[in-house]
Amino acid sequence: MKATSRFDVPSEPLFRPSLDVHSLSTSALHRLRLKLSEDGASQPICLPVVVARGATPGPVVGITSTVHGNEVNGIPTIHRLFRTFEPSELTGTVVAVPIVNVLGYDRFQREFHDGKDLNRAFPGNPEGVASQAFAYRFLNEVVRNFDYLIDLHTASFGRSNTLYVRADMTRPVTARLGRLLGPQIIVHNTGADGTLRGAAEDLGIHALTIEIGNPQRQQNRLITASRIGLREILEHLEMLAPDHETPQTQAVECQRSFWLFTDGGGFLEVFPALAAGVEKGQPIAQLSNEWGDVLRAYEAPEDGVVIGKSTNPVAHTGARILHLGIVGSVG
Ligand SMILES: [Zn+2]
Missing domain, CATH: 2.40.50.100 (RNA polymerase II/Efflux pump adaptor protein, barrel-sandwich hybrid domain)
Incomplete structure:
Protein backbone atom coordinates (compact mmCIF):
# COMPACT_ATOMS: atom_id res chain seq x y z
CA MET A 1 0.00 0.00 0.00
CA LYS A 2 1.26 3.45 -0.85
CA ALA A 3 2.01 5.70 2.12
CA THR A 4 0.48 9.13 2.11
CA SER A 5 2.92 12.00 1.75
CA ARG A 6 2.86 15.73 2.17
CA PHE A 7 5.34 18.21 0.79
CA ASP A 8 5.89 21.47 2.55
CA VAL A 9 9.15 22.99 1.34
CA PRO A 10 9.14 26.79 1.41
CA SER A 11 11.49 27.53 -1.49
CA GLU A 12 13.89 25.82 -3.84
CA PRO A 13 17.47 25.88 -2.54
CA LEU A 14 20.07 27.74 -4.56
CA PHE A 15 22.94 25.96 -6.29
CA ARG A 16 26.34 27.48 -5.57
CA PRO A 17 29.95 26.52 -6.33
CA SER A 18 31.27 27.92 -3.02
CA LEU A 19 30.12 29.55 0.18
CA ASP A 20 30.82 33.15 1.14
CA VAL A 21 28.58 33.80 4.13
CA HIS A 22 29.25 37.53 4.10
CA SER A 23 27.73 37.85 0.61
CA LEU A 24 24.37 36.55 1.86
CA SER A 25 21.59 38.89 2.99
CA THR A 26 21.18 39.52 6.70
CA SER A 27 18.18 38.64 8.90
CA ALA A 28 17.47 35.73 6.59
CA LEU A 29 17.67 31.96 6.39
CA HIS A 30 19.41 30.64 3.27
CA ARG A 31 19.17 27.09 1.96
CA LEU A 32 21.99 26.34 -0.44
CA ARG A 33 23.17 23.34 -2.37
CA LEU A 34 26.93 23.50 -2.75
CA LYS A 35 28.35 21.67 -5.71
CA LEU A 36 31.75 20.49 -4.48
CA SER A 37 32.32 17.52 -6.81
CA GLU A 38 30.67 15.35 -9.45
CA ASP A 39 29.80 11.69 -9.72
CA GLY A 40 30.63 9.24 -12.51
CA ALA A 41 27.65 10.38 -14.59
CA SER A 42 28.85 14.01 -14.43
CA GLN A 43 26.06 14.83 -12.01
CA PRO A 44 26.81 17.29 -9.21
CA ILE A 45 27.31 15.91 -5.71
CA CYS A 46 25.57 18.66 -3.80
CA LEU A 47 25.92 19.42 -0.13
CA PRO A 48 22.93 20.81 1.77
CA VAL A 49 23.96 23.97 3.65
CA VAL A 50 21.71 26.08 5.84
CA VAL A 51 22.88 29.58 6.73
CA ALA A 52 21.11 31.71 9.33
CA ARG A 53 22.46 35.22 8.83
CA GLY A 54 21.71 37.37 11.83
CA ALA A 55 20.62 40.98 11.94
CA THR A 56 23.96 42.23 13.27
CA PRO A 57 27.57 41.12 12.66
CA GLY A 58 29.15 38.58 14.98
CA PRO A 59 30.86 35.19 15.08
CA VAL A 60 30.35 32.51 12.46
CA VAL A 61 29.53 29.17 14.08
CA GLY A 62 29.66 26.10 11.85
CA ILE A 63 27.89 22.87 12.74
CA THR A 64 28.66 19.85 10.58
CA SER A 65 27.13 16.39 10.72
CA THR A 66 27.44 13.01 9.03
CA VAL A 67 31.05 13.25 7.84
CA HIS A 68 30.66 9.53 8.50
CA GLY A 69 27.64 8.62 6.36
CA ASN A 70 25.93 6.27 8.86
CA GLU A 71 26.20 8.68 11.82
CA VAL A 72 22.87 10.44 11.59
CA ASN A 73 21.80 11.67 15.06
CA GLY A 74 23.34 15.07 14.20
CA ILE A 75 20.91 15.65 11.35
CA PRO A 76 17.73 16.10 13.43
CA THR A 77 19.87 17.87 16.06
CA ILE A 78 20.62 20.58 13.48
CA HIS A 79 17.05 20.68 12.16
CA ARG A 80 15.64 21.13 15.67
CA LEU A 81 18.24 23.73 16.69
CA PHE A 82 17.27 25.92 13.74
CA ARG A 83 13.62 25.78 14.84
CA THR A 84 14.51 27.47 18.15
CA PHE A 85 15.33 30.89 16.69
CA GLU A 86 14.63 33.35 13.89
CA PRO A 87 17.57 34.85 11.98
CA SER A 88 16.33 38.33 12.95
CA GLU A 89 17.03 37.45 16.64
CA LEU A 90 20.55 36.33 15.86
CA THR A 91 23.88 38.14 16.15
CA GLY A 92 26.44 36.69 13.75
CA THR A 93 25.88 33.66 11.56
CA VAL A 94 25.14 29.97 12.07
CA VAL A 95 26.11 27.69 9.18
CA ALA A 96 24.97 24.07 9.30
CA VAL A 97 25.84 21.21 6.98
CA PRO A 98 23.46 18.42 8.06
CA ILE A 99 24.92 15.80 5.71
CA VAL A 100 28.59 16.20 4.71
CA ASN A 101 29.13 12.68 3.32
CA VAL A 102 26.03 12.66 1.12
CA LEU A 103 26.82 9.50 -0.86
CA GLY A 104 27.89 7.50 2.21
CA TYR A 105 24.65 8.59 3.90
CA ASP A 106 22.65 7.31 0.95
CA ARG A 107 24.34 3.90 1.22
CA PHE A 108 24.09 3.69 5.07
CA GLN A 109 27.88 3.51 5.15
CA ARG A 110 30.57 5.26 7.18
CA GLU A 111 33.07 5.71 4.35
CA PHE A 112 33.11 8.15 1.47
CA HIS A 113 32.15 6.72 -1.93
CA ASP A 114 35.78 5.85 -2.72
CA GLY A 115 35.76 3.51 0.31
CA LYS A 116 38.02 5.84 2.35
CA ASP A 117 37.35 7.37 5.78
CA LEU A 118 36.60 11.04 5.03
CA ASN A 119 37.52 11.97 8.61
CA ARG A 120 41.08 10.80 7.97
CA ALA A 121 41.35 12.71 4.64
CA PHE A 122 41.65 16.28 5.97
CA PRO A 123 43.09 18.79 5.14
CA GLY A 124 42.67 17.05 1.81
CA ASN A 125 44.50 17.37 -1.45
CA PRO A 126 43.16 19.09 -4.58
CA GLU A 127 44.97 16.53 -6.71
CA GLY A 128 44.29 13.51 -4.51
CA VAL A 129 41.76 10.67 -4.59
CA ALA A 130 38.03 11.44 -4.35
CA SER A 131 37.86 11.71 -0.55
CA GLN A 132 40.98 13.92 -0.41
CA ALA A 133 39.73 16.21 -3.18
CA PHE A 134 36.35 16.52 -1.47
CA ALA A 135 37.95 17.17 1.93
CA TYR A 136 40.13 19.89 0.42
CA ARG A 137 37.19 21.64 -1.19
CA PHE A 138 34.95 21.26 1.86
CA LEU A 139 37.62 22.71 4.14
CA ASN A 140 38.44 25.61 1.86
CA GLU A 141 35.00 26.44 0.42
CA VAL A 142 32.94 25.92 3.57
CA VAL A 143 34.87 25.50 6.83
CA ARG A 144 37.19 28.47 6.24
CA ASN A 145 34.16 30.71 6.83
CA PHE A 146 33.88 29.56 10.46
CA ASP A 147 35.22 30.99 13.72
CA TYR A 148 33.94 27.94 15.62
CA LEU A 149 33.26 24.39 14.47
CA ILE A 150 31.20 21.72 16.17
CA ASP A 151 31.36 18.41 14.28
CA LEU A 152 28.59 15.93 15.11
CA HIS A 153 29.30 12.19 15.08
CA THR A 154 28.11 8.94 16.66
CA ALA A 155 29.72 5.59 17.43
CA SER A 156 30.69 3.37 14.49
CA PHE A 157 28.93 0.19 13.41
CA GLY A 158 28.90 -2.45 16.15
CA ARG A 159 29.48 0.00 18.99
CA SER A 160 27.44 2.32 21.19
CA ASN A 161 28.51 5.62 22.68
CA THR A 162 27.49 7.88 25.50
CA LEU A 163 26.87 11.52 24.63
CA TYR A 164 30.47 12.66 24.81
CA VAL A 165 32.71 15.45 23.59
CA ARG A 166 36.19 15.09 22.16
CA ALA A 167 38.11 18.32 22.58
CA ASP A 168 41.59 19.67 23.19
CA MET A 169 40.95 20.70 26.80
CA THR A 170 44.29 22.54 27.01
CA ARG A 171 42.69 25.21 24.79
CA PRO A 172 40.62 27.44 27.13
CA VAL A 173 37.98 28.49 24.57
CA THR A 174 37.48 24.94 23.31
CA ALA A 175 37.32 23.63 26.90
CA ARG A 176 34.66 26.18 27.83
CA LEU A 177 32.52 25.28 24.80
CA GLY A 178 32.84 21.57 25.57
CA ARG A 179 31.58 22.09 29.12
CA LEU A 180 28.70 24.31 27.91
CA LEU A 181 27.46 21.46 25.71
CA GLY A 182 26.67 19.48 28.86
CA PRO A 183 27.64 16.01 27.62
CA GLN A 184 27.87 12.97 29.89
CA ILE A 185 31.65 12.77 29.36
CA ILE A 186 34.38 15.03 27.94
CA VAL A 187 37.55 13.37 26.66
CA HIS A 188 40.68 15.44 26.28
CA ASN A 189 42.01 14.62 22.87
CA THR A 190 44.08 16.59 20.40
CA GLY A 191 42.52 16.23 16.94
CA ALA A 192 43.96 13.09 15.36
CA ASP A 193 45.68 13.31 12.00
CA GLY A 194 43.27 13.67 9.12
CA THR A 195 40.22 14.71 11.12
CA LEU A 196 38.04 17.68 10.22
CA ARG A 197 38.45 18.92 13.81
CA GLY A 198 42.25 18.83 13.61
CA ALA A 199 42.30 20.55 10.20
CA ALA A 200 39.96 23.27 11.46
CA GLU A 201 42.16 23.85 14.53
CA ASP A 202 45.15 24.25 12.20
CA LEU A 203 43.21 27.08 10.51
CA GLY A 204 42.74 28.79 13.90
CA ILE A 205 39.12 27.69 14.27
CA HIS A 206 37.95 26.65 17.75
CA ALA A 207 36.80 23.09 17.07
CA LEU A 208 35.27 20.20 18.97
CA THR A 209 33.50 16.94 18.21
CA ILE A 210 30.33 15.61 19.82
CA GLU A 211 29.64 11.89 19.72
CA ILE A 212 25.87 11.46 19.91
CA GLY A 213 25.03 7.83 20.67
CA ASN A 214 24.82 5.10 18.08
CA PRO A 215 25.10 4.79 14.27
CA GLN A 216 22.14 4.65 11.87
CA ARG A 217 19.70 5.60 14.62
CA GLN A 218 17.55 8.53 15.68
CA GLN A 219 17.88 8.75 19.49
CA ASN A 220 15.61 11.52 20.63
CA ARG A 221 16.89 11.90 24.20
CA LEU A 222 20.47 12.41 23.02
CA ILE A 223 19.36 14.63 20.14
CA THR A 224 17.45 16.88 22.54
CA ALA A 225 20.43 17.11 24.91
CA SER A 226 22.73 17.98 21.99
CA ARG A 227 20.34 20.58 20.61
CA ILE A 228 20.09 22.26 24.04
CA GLY A 229 23.90 22.21 24.39
CA LEU A 230 24.46 23.76 20.96
CA ARG A 231 21.96 26.50 21.72
CA GLU A 232 23.80 27.09 25.03
CA ILE A 233 27.00 27.74 23.06
CA LEU A 234 25.22 30.28 20.83
CA GLU A 235 23.89 32.01 23.96
CA HIS A 236 27.32 32.02 25.60
CA LEU A 237 28.79 33.65 22.46
CA GLU A 238 26.05 36.32 22.83
CA MET A 239 24.57 35.35 19.47
CA LEU A 240 21.16 34.56 20.96
CA ALA A 241 19.32 35.63 24.13
CA PRO A 242 19.09 32.93 26.81
CA ASP A 243 16.06 30.67 26.55
CA HIS A 244 14.49 28.58 29.32
CA GLU A 245 16.50 25.41 28.57
CA THR A 246 19.94 24.61 29.95
CA PRO A 247 21.92 21.35 29.87
CA GLN A 248 21.11 19.14 32.85
CA THR A 249 24.37 17.21 32.95
CA GLN A 250 27.66 17.96 34.62
CA ALA A 251 30.21 16.21 32.43
CA VAL A 252 32.70 13.69 33.79
CA GLU A 253 36.05 14.89 32.41
CA CYS A 254 38.69 12.45 31.24
CA GLN A 255 42.35 13.32 30.79
ZN1 LIG B 1 32.21 9.60 13.13
Whole structure:
Protein backbone atom coordinates (compact mmCIF):
# COMPACT_ATOMS: atom_id res chain seq x y z
CA MET A 1 0.00 0.00 0.00
CA LYS A 2 1.26 3.45 -0.85
CA ALA A 3 2.01 5.70 2.12
CA THR A 4 0.48 9.13 2.11
CA SER A 5 2.92 12.00 1.75
CA ARG A 6 2.86 15.73 2.17
CA PHE A 7 5.34 18.21 0.79
CA ASP A 8 5.89 21.47 2.55
CA VAL A 9 9.15 22.99 1.34
CA PRO A 10 9.14 26.79 1.41
CA SER A 11 11.49 27.53 -1.49
CA GLU A 12 13.89 25.82 -3.84
CA PRO A 13 17.47 25.88 -2.54
CA LEU A 14 20.07 27.74 -4.56
CA PHE A 15 22.94 25.96 -6.29
CA ARG A 16 26.34 27.48 -5.57
CA PRO A 17 29.95 26.52 -6.33
CA SER A 18 31.27 27.92 -3.02
CA LEU A 19 30.12 29.55 0.18
CA ASP A 20 30.82 33.15 1.14
CA VAL A 21 28.58 33.80 4.13
CA HIS A 22 29.25 37.53 4.10
CA SER A 23 27.73 37.85 0.61
CA LEU A 24 24.37 36.55 1.86
CA SER A 25 21.59 38.89 2.99
CA THR A 26 21.18 39.52 6.70
CA SER A 27 18.18 38.64 8.90
CA ALA A 28 17.47 35.73 6.59
CA LEU A 29 17.67 31.96 6.39
CA HIS A 30 19.41 30.64 3.27
CA ARG A 31 19.17 27.09 1.96
CA LEU A 32 21.99 26.34 -0.44
CA ARG A 33 23.17 23.34 -2.37
CA LEU A 34 26.93 23.50 -2.75
CA LYS A 35 28.35 21.67 -5.71
CA LEU A 36 31.75 20.49 -4.48
CA SER A 37 32.32 17.52 -6.81
CA GLU A 38 30.67 15.35 -9.45
CA ASP A 39 29.80 11.69 -9.72
CA GLY A 40 30.63 9.24 -12.51
CA ALA A 41 27.65 10.38 -14.59
CA SER A 42 28.85 14.01 -14.43
CA GLN A 43 26.06 14.83 -12.01
CA PRO A 44 26.81 17.29 -9.21
CA ILE A 45 27.31 15.91 -5.71
CA CYS A 46 25.57 18.66 -3.80
CA LEU A 47 25.92 19.42 -0.13
CA PRO A 48 22.93 20.81 1.77
CA VAL A 49 23.96 23.97 3.65
CA VAL A 50 21.71 26.08 5.84
CA VAL A 51 22.88 29.58 6.73
CA ALA A 52 21.11 31.71 9.33
CA ARG A 53 22.46 35.22 8.83
CA GLY A 54 21.71 37.37 11.83
CA ALA A 55 20.62 40.98 11.94
CA THR A 56 23.96 42.23 13.27
CA PRO A 57 27.57 41.12 12.66
CA GLY A 58 29.15 38.58 14.98
CA PRO A 59 30.86 35.19 15.08
CA VAL A 60 30.35 32.51 12.46
CA VAL A 61 29.53 29.17 14.08
CA GLY A 62 29.66 26.10 11.85
CA ILE A 63 27.89 22.87 12.74
CA THR A 64 28.66 19.85 10.58
CA SER A 65 27.13 16.39 10.72
CA THR A 66 27.44 13.01 9.03
CA VAL A 67 31.05 13.25 7.84
CA HIS A 68 30.66 9.53 8.50
CA GLY A 69 27.64 8.62 6.36
CA ASN A 70 25.93 6.27 8.86
CA GLU A 71 26.20 8.68 11.82
CA VAL A 72 22.87 10.44 11.59
CA ASN A 73 21.80 11.67 15.06
CA GLY A 74 23.34 15.07 14.20
CA ILE A 75 20.91 15.65 11.35
CA PRO A 76 17.73 16.10 13.43
CA THR A 77 19.87 17.87 16.06
CA ILE A 78 20.62 20.58 13.48
CA HIS A 79 17.05 20.68 12.16
CA ARG A 80 15.64 21.13 15.67
CA LEU A 81 18.24 23.73 16.69
CA PHE A 82 17.27 25.92 13.74
CA ARG A 83 13.62 25.78 14.84
CA THR A 84 14.51 27.47 18.15
CA PHE A 85 15.33 30.89 16.69
CA GLU A 86 14.63 33.35 13.89
CA PRO A 87 17.57 34.85 11.98
CA SER A 88 16.33 38.33 12.95
CA GLU A 89 17.03 37.45 16.64
CA LEU A 90 20.55 36.33 15.86
CA THR A 91 23.88 38.14 16.15
CA GLY A 92 26.44 36.69 13.75
CA THR A 93 25.88 33.66 11.56
CA VAL A 94 25.14 29.97 12.07
CA VAL A 95 26.11 27.69 9.18
CA ALA A 96 24.97 24.07 9.30
CA VAL A 97 25.84 21.21 6.98
CA PRO A 98 23.46 18.42 8.06
CA ILE A 99 24.92 15.80 5.71
CA VAL A 100 28.59 16.20 4.71
CA ASN A 101 29.13 12.68 3.32
CA VAL A 102 26.03 12.66 1.12
CA LEU A 103 26.82 9.50 -0.86
CA GLY A 104 27.89 7.50 2.21
CA TYR A 105 24.65 8.59 3.90
CA ASP A 106 22.65 7.31 0.95
CA ARG A 107 24.34 3.90 1.22
CA PHE A 108 24.09 3.69 5.07
CA GLN A 109 27.88 3.51 5.15
CA ARG A 110 30.57 5.26 7.18
CA GLU A 111 33.07 5.71 4.35
CA PHE A 112 33.11 8.15 1.47
CA HIS A 113 32.15 6.72 -1.93
CA ASP A 114 35.78 5.85 -2.72
CA GLY A 115 35.76 3.51 0.31
CA LYS A 116 38.02 5.84 2.35
CA ASP A 117 37.35 7.37 5.78
CA LEU A 118 36.60 11.04 5.03
CA ASN A 119 37.52 11.97 8.61
CA ARG A 120 41.08 10.80 7.97
CA ALA A 121 41.35 12.71 4.64
CA PHE A 122 41.65 16.28 5.97
CA PRO A 123 43.09 18.79 5.14
CA GLY A 124 42.67 17.05 1.81
CA ASN A 125 44.50 17.37 -1.45
CA PRO A 126 43.16 19.09 -4.58
CA GLU A 127 44.97 16.53 -6.71
CA GLY A 128 44.29 13.51 -4.51
CA VAL A 129 41.76 10.67 -4.59
CA ALA A 130 38.03 11.44 -4.35
CA SER A 131 37.86 11.71 -0.55
CA GLN A 132 40.98 13.92 -0.41
CA ALA A 133 39.73 16.21 -3.18
CA PHE A 134 36.35 16.52 -1.47
CA ALA A 135 37.95 17.17 1.93
CA TYR A 136 40.13 19.89 0.42
CA ARG A 137 37.19 21.64 -1.19
CA PHE A 138 34.95 21.26 1.86
CA LEU A 139 37.62 22.71 4.14
CA ASN A 140 38.44 25.61 1.86
CA GLU A 141 35.00 26.44 0.42
CA VAL A 142 32.94 25.92 3.57
CA VAL A 143 34.87 25.50 6.83
CA ARG A 144 37.19 28.47 6.24
CA ASN A 145 34.16 30.71 6.83
CA PHE A 146 33.88 29.56 10.46
CA ASP A 147 35.22 30.99 13.72
CA TYR A 148 33.94 27.94 15.62
CA LEU A 149 33.26 24.39 14.47
CA ILE A 150 31.20 21.72 16.17
CA ASP A 151 31.36 18.41 14.28
CA LEU A 152 28.59 15.93 15.11
CA HIS A 153 29.30 12.19 15.08
CA THR A 154 28.11 8.94 16.66
CA ALA A 155 29.72 5.59 17.43
CA SER A 156 30.69 3.37 14.49
CA PHE A 157 28.93 0.19 13.41
CA GLY A 158 28.90 -2.45 16.15
CA ARG A 159 29.48 0.00 18.99
CA SER A 160 27.44 2.32 21.19
CA ASN A 161 28.51 5.62 22.68
CA THR A 162 27.49 7.88 25.50
CA LEU A 163 26.87 11.52 24.63
CA TYR A 164 30.47 12.66 24.81
CA VAL A 165 32.71 15.45 23.59
CA ARG A 166 36.19 15.09 22.16
CA ALA A 167 38.11 18.32 22.58
CA ASP A 168 41.59 19.67 23.19
CA MET A 169 40.95 20.70 26.80
CA THR A 170 44.29 22.54 27.01
CA ARG A 171 42.69 25.21 24.79
CA PRO A 172 40.62 27.44 27.13
CA VAL A 173 37.98 28.49 24.57
CA THR A 174 37.48 24.94 23.31
CA ALA A 175 37.32 23.63 26.90
CA ARG A 176 34.66 26.18 27.83
CA LEU A 177 32.52 25.28 24.80
CA GLY A 178 32.84 21.57 25.57
CA ARG A 179 31.58 22.09 29.12
CA LEU A 180 28.70 24.31 27.91
CA LEU A 181 27.46 21.46 25.71
CA GLY A 182 26.67 19.48 28.86
CA PRO A 183 27.64 16.01 27.62
CA GLN A 184 27.87 12.97 29.89
CA ILE A 185 31.65 12.77 29.36
CA ILE A 186 34.38 15.03 27.94
CA VAL A 187 37.55 13.37 26.66
CA HIS A 188 40.68 15.44 26.28
CA ASN A 189 42.01 14.62 22.87
CA THR A 190 44.08 16.59 20.40
CA GLY A 191 42.52 16.23 16.94
CA ALA A 192 43.96 13.09 15.36
CA ASP A 193 45.68 13.31 12.00
CA GLY A 194 43.27 13.67 9.12
CA THR A 195 40.22 14.71 11.12
CA LEU A 196 38.04 17.68 10.22
CA ARG A 197 38.45 18.92 13.81
CA GLY A 198 42.25 18.83 13.61
CA ALA A 199 42.30 20.55 10.20
CA ALA A 200 39.96 23.27 11.46
CA GLU A 201 42.16 23.85 14.53
CA ASP A 202 45.15 24.25 12.20
CA LEU A 203 43.21 27.08 10.51
CA GLY A 204 42.74 28.79 13.90
CA ILE A 205 39.12 27.69 14.27
CA HIS A 206 37.95 26.65 17.75
CA ALA A 207 36.80 23.09 17.07
CA LEU A 208 35.27 20.20 18.97
CA THR A 209 33.50 16.94 18.21
CA ILE A 210 30.33 15.61 19.82
CA GLU A 211 29.64 11.89 19.72
CA ILE A 212 25.87 11.46 19.91
CA GLY A 213 25.03 7.83 20.67
CA ASN A 214 24.82 5.10 18.08
CA PRO A 215 25.10 4.79 14.27
CA GLN A 216 22.14 4.65 11.87
CA ARG A 217 19.70 5.60 14.62
CA GLN A 218 17.55 8.53 15.68
CA GLN A 219 17.88 8.75 19.49
CA ASN A 220 15.61 11.52 20.63
CA ARG A 221 16.89 11.90 24.20
CA LEU A 222 20.47 12.41 23.02
CA ILE A 223 19.36 14.63 20.14
CA THR A 224 17.45 16.88 22.54
CA ALA A 225 20.43 17.11 24.91
CA SER A 226 22.73 17.98 21.99
CA ARG A 227 20.34 20.58 20.61
CA ILE A 228 20.09 22.26 24.04
CA GLY A 229 23.90 22.21 24.39
CA LEU A 230 24.46 23.76 20.96
CA ARG A 231 21.96 26.50 21.72
CA GLU A 232 23.80 27.09 25.03
CA ILE A 233 27.00 27.74 23.06
CA LEU A 234 25.22 30.28 20.83
CA GLU A 235 23.89 32.01 23.96
CA HIS A 236 27.32 32.02 25.60
CA LEU A 237 28.79 33.65 22.46
CA GLU A 238 26.05 36.32 22.83
CA MET A 239 24.57 35.35 19.47
CA LEU A 240 21.16 34.56 20.96
CA ALA A 241 19.32 35.63 24.13
CA PRO A 242 19.09 32.93 26.81
CA ASP A 243 16.06 30.67 26.55
CA HIS A 244 14.49 28.58 29.32
CA GLU A 245 16.50 25.41 28.57
CA THR A 246 19.94 24.61 29.95
CA PRO A 247 21.92 21.35 29.87
CA GLN A 248 21.11 19.14 32.85
CA THR A 249 24.37 17.21 32.95
CA GLN A 250 27.66 17.96 34.62
CA ALA A 251 30.21 16.21 32.43
CA VAL A 252 32.70 13.69 33.79
CA GLU A 253 36.05 14.89 32.41
CA CYS A 254 38.69 12.45 31.24
CA GLN A 255 42.35 13.32 30.79
CA ARG A 256 42.80 10.42 28.36
CA SER A 257 41.01 7.39 27.01
CA PHE A 258 41.77 4.17 25.17
CA TRP A 259 40.04 1.15 23.69
CA LEU A 260 40.52 -2.33 25.12
CA PHE A 261 40.71 -5.15 22.56
CA THR A 262 40.28 -8.92 22.66
CA ASP A 263 43.31 -11.16 22.23
CA GLY A 264 41.24 -13.98 20.77
CA GLY A 265 38.07 -14.62 18.81
CA GLY A 266 34.62 -15.83 19.90
CA PHE A 267 31.31 -14.65 21.25
CA LEU A 268 31.84 -11.44 23.24
CA GLU A 269 29.80 -10.24 26.21
CA VAL A 270 30.58 -6.80 27.64
CA PHE A 271 29.21 -6.26 31.15
CA PRO A 272 29.30 -2.58 32.27
CA ALA A 273 26.66 -0.10 31.13
CA LEU A 274 27.53 3.03 29.17
CA ALA A 275 28.74 5.87 31.42
CA ALA A 276 29.25 3.43 34.32
CA GLY A 277 32.32 3.74 36.51
CA VAL A 278 34.57 0.68 36.67
CA GLU A 279 37.32 -0.20 39.13
CA LYS A 280 40.69 -1.69 38.37
CA GLY A 281 40.34 -5.49 38.34
CA GLN A 282 36.57 -5.44 37.82
CA PRO A 283 35.32 -8.04 35.29
CA ILE A 284 34.27 -6.18 32.14
CA ALA A 285 33.86 -8.82 29.45
CA GLN A 286 34.16 -12.48 28.55
CA LEU A 287 34.73 -14.40 25.35
CA SER A 288 33.13 -17.82 24.74
CA ASN A 289 33.73 -20.42 22.09
CA GLU A 290 31.09 -21.94 19.84
CA TRP A 291 30.19 -24.51 22.56
CA GLY A 292 29.63 -21.87 25.22
CA ASP A 293 32.86 -22.49 27.16
CA VAL A 294 34.30 -19.27 28.55
CA LEU A 295 37.73 -18.88 26.94
CA ARG A 296 38.82 -15.57 28.34
CA ALA A 297 37.71 -13.17 31.03
CA TYR A 298 38.72 -9.50 30.81
CA GLU A 299 39.21 -7.07 33.69
CA ALA A 300 39.49 -3.29 33.80
CA PRO A 301 43.21 -2.38 33.77
CA GLU A 302 42.58 0.92 35.58
CA ASP A 303 39.77 2.79 37.33
CA GLY A 304 37.71 4.59 34.71
CA VAL A 305 34.39 5.37 33.07
CA VAL A 306 32.80 3.58 30.11
CA ILE A 307 32.67 6.02 27.19
CA GLY A 308 31.61 3.48 24.57
CA LYS A 309 31.37 -0.27 24.15
CA SER A 310 30.98 -3.01 21.60
CA THR A 311 27.45 -4.04 20.69
CA ASN A 312 28.60 -6.67 18.21
CA PRO A 313 29.04 -9.99 20.02
CA VAL A 314 30.92 -11.57 17.12
CA ALA A 315 34.54 -10.89 18.00
CA HIS A 316 37.62 -11.60 15.92
CA THR A 317 41.05 -11.43 17.54
CA GLY A 318 41.58 -7.71 18.13
CA ALA A 319 37.89 -6.84 18.48
CA ARG A 320 37.01 -3.74 20.45
CA ILE A 321 35.64 -4.40 23.96
CA LEU A 322 35.11 -1.00 25.48
CA HIS A 323 36.38 2.58 25.39
CA LEU A 324 37.67 3.44 28.86
CA GLY A 325 38.07 7.02 30.00
CA ILE A 326 40.53 7.86 32.77
CA VAL A 327 38.93 10.54 34.90
CA GLY A 328 40.84 13.73 35.53
CA SER A 329 41.06 17.22 34.07
CA VAL A 330 43.87 18.82 32.09
CA GLY A 331 44.73 22.48 31.68
ZN1 LIG B 1 32.21 9.60 13.13
